Amino acid sequence: MSEHQISLTVDGERETLTVEGRTLLVHALREDLGVTAPKVGCETSKCGACTVELDGDVVKACTVLAVQADGKTVRTAASDTEDDVRSVVTQQFHEQHGLQCGYCTPGMVLTAADLLRENPDPTPSEIRASLKGNICRCTGYTNIVRAVESAASELEGTAAVAGDGGKTAAVDGSAPEGDD
Structure with a gap:
């Protein structure tokens, strides 16, 4: 080679x-x-x-x-480069318990930050659709979606979205579809 x-x-x-x-x-x-x-x-x-x-x-x-x-x-998600969006997403993953084993977290954080740069006020369905290419086997997505909602709220200065934005994980581990 x-x-x-x-x-x-x-x-x-x-x-x-x-x-x-x-x-x-x-x-x-x-x-x-x-x-x-x-x-x-x-x-x-x-x-x-x-x-x-x-x-x-x-x-x-x-x-x-x-x-x-x-x-x-x-x-990477470990970059020291200042990125306010990624910093807020990372903080909200911690605060909203959007991580467990941490294996998927770097990819989730980068994907969520990219979503919030493109769409600063996503719906829970848009968040789930954005995260479809990222699999988490630990959290069931509820806290991950909540973390992205909270990050969007913090970045926009709006009230946090309450409720079960993440629903429950699909059997195959893909981000679940919402009914909203």
Whole structure:
């Protein structure tokens, strides 16, 4: 297999590394650079555990070859870069108990922050639809959806949305559909 030297910025640090052409970005981040926020879950883009921002776009790092990230900027949920939206989402995940084992949390946080940048006042259905590509086996989504609602309220300065915005988890672990 041919090797390629790539340079990219990861969480504010310029990195240069040599990778095989078939190396996935998630593996380069974790194995070559020791960046552990993106997790290796399904490697089929179904679970969202490997979610990162690549030049500002939220992507699943198991769907991107490391060579495709050459010259680009990668931000993970662990990035020290100031991001008010992500900071509020992270805070609300803690306050609303939107995490348990933490495996899915980095991907959930980045996906939720991206949603709130695009749609600052999402409905519970819009939140669930946005999170469909992220699987959580621990929480049942209720507290995750509540955390995103609370983050939206805090960011907008509006009253928190009450109720069971998350409903219950579907049997297959996908974010449940609401009846609203």
